[in-house]
Amino acid sequence: MSSGRTIVVGVTGGIAAYKAVNIVRAFVLRGDSVHVVATPAALRFIGKPTLEAISRNPVHTDLYEGVAEVRHVAIGQSADLIVVAPATANTIAKLACGLADDLLGNTILASTAPLVIAPAMHTEMWNNAATQANIATLRERGVVVVGPGTGRLTGADSGAGRMEEPDTIVTAALAALDAADRAAPARRVTPGDLDGKRIVISAGGTREPLDPVRYLGNRSSGKQGVALAEAAAARGAVVVLVAANLEVPAPEHVELRLVSSAADLERAMNVAAGDADVIIMAAAVADYRPAEVRADKIKKDDTGDTLVLTLVRNPDILAGLAAAKKPGQVVIGFAAETETDPDRLLGLGREKAARKGCDYLVLNRVGWTEGFASERNAVRVLDSRGDIVIEASGSKMSVAERILDLLR
Numbered sequence: 001m002s003s004g005r006t007i008v009v010g011v012t013g014g015i016a017a018y019k020a021v022n023i024v025r026a027f028v029l030r031g032d033s034v035h036v037v038a039t040p041a042a043l044r045f046i047g048k049p050t051l052e053a054i055s056r057n058p059v060h061t062d063l064y065e066g067v068a069e070v071r072h073v074a075i076g077q078s079a080d081l082i083v084v085a086p087a088t089a090n091t092i093a094k095l096a097c098g099l100a101d102d103l104l105g106n107t108i109l110a111s112t113a114p115l116v117i118a119p120a121m122h123t124e125m126w127n128n129a130a131t132q133a134n135i136a137t138l139r140e141r142g143v144v145v146v147g148p149g150t151g152r153l154t155g156a157d158s159g160a161g162r163m164e165e166p167d168t169i170v171t172a173a174l175a176a177l178d179a180a181d182r183a184a185p186a187r188r189v190t191p192g193d194l195d196g197k198r199i200v201i202s203a204g205g206t207r208e209p210l211d212p213v214r215y216l217g218n219r220s221s222g223k224q225g226v227a228l229a230e231a232a233a234a235r236g237a238v239v240v241l242v243a244a245n246l247e248v249p250a251p252e253h254v255e256l257r258l259v260s261s262a263a264d265l266e267r268a269m270n271v272a273a274g275d276a277d278v279i280i281m282a283a284a285v286a287d288y289r290p291a292e293v294r295a296d297k298i299k300k301d302d303t304g305d306t307l308v309l310t311l312v313r314n315p316d317i318l319a320g321l322a323a324a325k326k327p328g329q330v331v332i333g334f335a336a337e338t339e340t341d342p343d344r345l346l347g348l349g350r351e352k353a354a355r356k357g358c359d360y361l362v363l364n365r366v367g368w369t370e371g372f373a374s375e376r377n378a379v380r381v382l383d384s385r386g387d388i389v390i391e392a393s394g395s396k397m398s399v400a401e402r403i404l405d406l407l408r
């Protein structure tokens with residue numbers, strides 16, 4: 001189960017294999033779903049239980065296990081990113097030749113995801129003309145090569161060939177992922193498959209005024225909702241975009257209704273919902289608003305060192321729309337949760353799906369660097385029974401396309 005992207009970490013047989021643990025851990029802590037493919041040689045340097053405990057997933061090694069599920073290609077096909085660390089001279093040579101005599105080779109050949117490798121070997125092996133030619137070949141094919149660094153090697157020798165530090169590898173890998181995302185086609189358009197459907201989408205974050213100059217708000221940029229609106233319009237839908245304080249331009253070919261507070265958003269949604277075939281609540285709505293909105297700016301002199309605000313609950317707009325659903329109408333909500341444990345996250349999504357009563361709930365993890373305002377998203381879409389019907393990750397546009405596929 002993935003709360004973020006699906007990342008395959010290939011570990012090959014070098015002493016630096018123990019450092020792969022920190023790479024795996026870094027991705028897991030970011031909420032990514034990490035699958036380790038270790039070569040048999042790697043497992044002579046590091047134990048499978050360690051990699052399984054840290055990755056929270058089974059570690060795969062054998063090409064002939066899981067044949068019924070076509071594992072030799074399935075792992076690579078599901079990857080958003082493959083990182084091979086350490087990458088031995090032998091593995092680098094095999095990659096350059098396109099060999100697939102083990103599970104890692106098959107996984108890499110079957111994948112279109114960005115590939116990042118972190119070479120680790122003795123200086124002479126690194127400098128060898130064969131290795132350098134292989135590295136040049138891989139670079140030409142777009143493989144990102146991180147390092148190697150220079151420093152103390154396994155024996156008494158020092159020089160080039162030391163695997164880069166895990167943090168450096170993770171940073172380079174995430175940069176490669178972002179670059180691939182930007183280079184990907186903006187969308188996988190299925191022209192016309194939503195022809196004539198009336199879709200109402202909310203996007204952005206509400207602002208709850210405190211006084212004429214201040215508000216309580218949230219960090220939603222509107223990117224995910226705008227991507228949904230743009231993609232739906234491109235697929236032939238008639239789109240009403242109810243936009244709360246967008247930080248990105250609204251797309252063309254949609255009917256725009258500007259709102260600010262949760263109360264404004266509720267009014268606009270209720271009006272637009274009347275003749276909608278589909279309602280999507282991607283906006284981040286304040287659960288509370290100040291009990292009192294001051295007519296004049298709140299002055300420090302009047303409040304002293306502390307200011308206590310009394311907040312009152314806002315109505316649950318999504319639950320209201322779902323309860324008032326017309327026959328045939330589809331209501332899709334979002335759930336933004338900070339829970340890092342994938343199972344507990346799913347549990348929260350299921351509870352929310354049941355509570356809101358919508359047809360589908362798009363569960364995404366949010367945090368300081370995730371979900372809100374970022375370019376990418378990773379979602380699991382639950383149906384009204386709480387079953388996962390879609391898992392998607394990538395640019396917000398690609399996630400939007402997958403969500404809209406539900407409506408064809």
Ligand code: PMT
Nearest residue numbers: 220221222223224281282284285317318334335336372373
């Ligand atoms: O805008 P971006 O920067 O691209 O970020 C996208 C996003 C993270 C904001 C988006 O993907 C997302 O998760 N939107 C929902 C945010 C939210 O309010 O989540 P929630 O779990 O608090 O609410 C659950 C659902 O109820 C949402 O559909 C929300 O719109 C709705 N709601 C919430 C409170 C309320 N009073 N009324 C509501 O209708």
